Amino acid sequence: xxxxxxxxxxxxxxxxxxxxxxxxxxxxxxxxxxxxxxxxxxxxxxxxxxxxxxxxxxxxxxxxxxxxxxxxxxxxxxxxxx
Amino acid sequence: xxxxxxxxxxxxxxxxxxxxxxxxxxxxxxxxxxxxxxxxxxxxxxxxxxxxxxxxxxxxxxxxxxxxxxxxxxxxxxxxxx
Amino acid sequence: xxxxxxxxxxxxxxxxxxxxxxxxxxxxxxxxxxxxxxxxxxxxxxxxxxxxxxxxxxxxxxxxxxxxxxxxxxxxxxxxxxxxxxxxxxxxxxxxxxxxxxxxxxxxxxxxxxxxxxxxxxxxxxxxxxxxxxxxxxxxxxxxx
Amino acid sequence: xxxxxxxxxxxxxxxxxxxxxxxxxxxxxxxxxxxxxxxxxxxxxxxxxxxxxxxxxxxxxxxxxxxxxxxxxxxxxxxxxxxxxxxxxxxxxxxxxxxxxxxxxxxxxxxxxxxxxxxxxxxxxxxxxxxxxxxxxxxxxxxxx
Numbered sequence: 001x002x003x004x005x006x007x008x009x010x011x012x013x014x015x016x017x018x019x020x021x022x023x024x025x026x027x028x029x030x031x032x033x034x035x036x037x038x039x040x041x042x043x044x045x046x047x048x049x050x051x052x053x054x055x056x057x058x059x060x061x062x063x064x065x066x067x068x069x070x071x072x073x074x075x076x077x078x079x080x081x082x
Numbered sequence: 083x084x085x086x087x088x089x090x091x092x093x094x095x096x097x098x099x100x101x102x103x104x105x106x107x108x109x110x111x112x113x114x115x116x117x118x119x120x121x122x123x124x125x126x127x128x129x130x131x132x133x134x135x136x137x138x139x140x141x142x143x144x145x146x147x148x149x150x151x152x153x154x155x156x157x158x159x160x161x162x163x164x
Numbered sequence: 165x166x167x168x169x170x171x172x173x174x175x176x177x178x179x180x181x182x183x184x185x186x187x188x189x190x191x192x193x194x195x196x197x198x199x200x201x202x203x204x205x206x207x208x209x210x211x212x213x214x215x216x217x218x219x220x221x222x223x224x225x226x227x228x229x230x231x232x233x234x235x236x237x238x239x240x241x242x243x244x245x246x247x248x249x250x251x252x253x254x255x256x257x258x259x260x261x262x263x264x265x266x267x268x269x270x271x272x273x274x275x276x277x278x279x280x281x282x283x284x285x286x287x288x289x290x291x292x293x294x295x296x297x298x299x300x301x302x303x304x305x306x307x308x309x
Numbered sequence: 310x311x312x313x314x315x316x317x318x319x320x321x322x323x324x325x326x327x328x329x330x331x332x333x334x335x336x337x338x339x340x341x342x343x344x345x346x347x348x349x350x351x352x353x354x355x356x357x358x359x360x361x362x363x364x365x366x367x368x369x370x371x372x373x374x375x376x377x378x379x380x381x382x383x384x385x386x387x388x389x390x391x392x393x394x395x396x397x398x399x400x401x402x403x404x405x406x407x408x409x410x411x412x413x414x415x416x417x418x419x420x421x422x423x424x425x426x427x428x429x430x431x432x433x434x435x436x437x438x439x440x441x442x443x444x445x446x447x448x449x450x451x452x453x454x
Contacts, residue, residue: 007353007425008436058358074355078439081383081424082340082415089208089280090291140213160294163238163279164195164270177322180339185391188343194325198333246330267408
C-alpha cells in the first residue's frame with residue numbers, strides 16, 4: 001500500500017511517499033497508530049489527529065474507513081487552495 | 083429649456099431634442115401636459131405615463147419635480163442596460 | 165477607478181490585470197449579446213448623464229465594500245450576437261467583498277444607468293422591456309444598505 | 310468545460326472569451342498573491358486527486374445551475390506577490406446563475422480540492438491554516454442543495 005504525505009505532514013515525516021504493508025491494518029486509524037509507533041517524526045506529524053485529513057484511493061474518507069483493497073492512502077492538513 | 087427624448091419616446095415624437103419655453107410650467111407634470119397638447123405624436127409618447135421616466139438636469143426625478151432653474155429635462159423608458 | 169462608455173470592444177484580461185495590484189481577489193462580469201431570435205441589438209444612452217450615473221454607482225460600491233479598485237465599461241451602438249455588451253470588475257483583499265460588489269454594480273447598472281436596448285428580430289425591432297426582477301434585485305441592496 | 314492544474318500563468322481574457330459563445334453572462338474570479346508581510350507563496354497539490362476533485366466540483370456546479378460552460382485553473386509552485394494564483398469562470402444565459410455558480414466553484418475549491426499554501430515571511434515560512442469561514446461558506450450550498 002502506498003502512503004503519501006502532503007504539506008506539513010510531509011515536512012515532519014521527511015518523506016512524501018512510502019510503501020507500507022497493510023497486513024494487520026483494518027482501518028485508517030489502525031494505519032495511523034502503526035505509523036505513530038515508528039518514532040518521533042511520525043508522532044509529530046500525527047500529534048493533533050483532528051488537524052489531519054485522509055484520502056483513500058484519492059477520495060476523502062474518515063479515520064474509520066476500511067483499508068481493504070486500498071492502493072493509496074494520503075495524509076494532509078485541511079485544504080487551503082483558492 | 084432643453085427637452086430630450088430617448089428610446090421609444092424619441093421614436094414616437096420624431097425628435098431627440100428640442101427647445102421648450104418653461105413659461106407657465108411649474109413641474110414636470112405641467113411640461114408633460116403641455117407637450118401632450120401638441121398633437122398625436124406627443125400623445126402617443128406619453129399615453130402610458132407610468133412607463134415614462136424623467137431626469138431634470140441629468141438626475142432622475144418624480145413628475146411633481148419643480149422645473150424652476152432647470153436647463154435640461156429628459157424623458158425615457160425604464161433603463162435596460164447591462 | 166474607471167468608468168467608460170464606448171463603441172469599441174474591451175479587453176477583459178487587460179482591464180482585470182489593471183486591478184490586480186494590491187488586490188487579493190478580482191470578480192468580473194461580462195454581458196454578451198445572446199442569439200436565438202435576436203439578430204442584432206442597439207444600445208442607446210444619455211451622454212453625460214450615463215457617465216455621471218456610472219461614476220455614482222461605482223462610488224456607492226466603494227462606500228459599501230473595501231475595494232482596491234472597480235471598473236465599469238458599457239458599449240453603445242449596434243452589436244451582433246456573441247459580442248460583448250459590457251463588463252464590471254471589483255477588486256478587494258477579500259473574495260466575498262469582490263463578489264458582492266460586482267453583483268451590486270450589475271444590479272445598479274441595470275436599473276440606474278440610462279441605457280436602452282433595442283433588439284432586431286425576424287419579426288421586426290423591439291425595445292427591451294425593463295424587468296421587475298432587475299428592479300427587485302437592485303432593491304435588495306437598499307434594504308441592506 | 311476545462312479544469313487545469315499548471316505552473317504557468319493563465320490569460321483571463323482568452324479563457325473568458327472561450328466561454329462567451331452561447332452565453333449571456335460570464336462571471337470570473339481571479340485570486341492574487343497578496344503582499345504585506347508575505348514575500349512568496351508556494352502552492353502544493355496532490356497530483357491526480359486534484360484534477361479529479363476539480364472535475365467533480367465543476368460537474369456538481371453544472372447539475373445545480375444551467376451553465377453553458379465553466380473553467381477552473383489553479384497554479385502550483387512558487388508565486389510572488391501580485392501573481393495570479395487561480396481563476397474560475399462560469400457562463401450561463403442568466404446573470405444570477407453565473408454569479409452563484411462562480412461563488413460555488415470558489416467555495417468548493419477552497420475546501421474540497423487538495424491544495425496547500427505555504428507563505429514565506431520575514432519571520433520564516435508557515436503553512437496557511439484552513440479558515441472556518443471558508444468551511445462555513447462551502448456548507449451553505451449543502452443546505453441549499
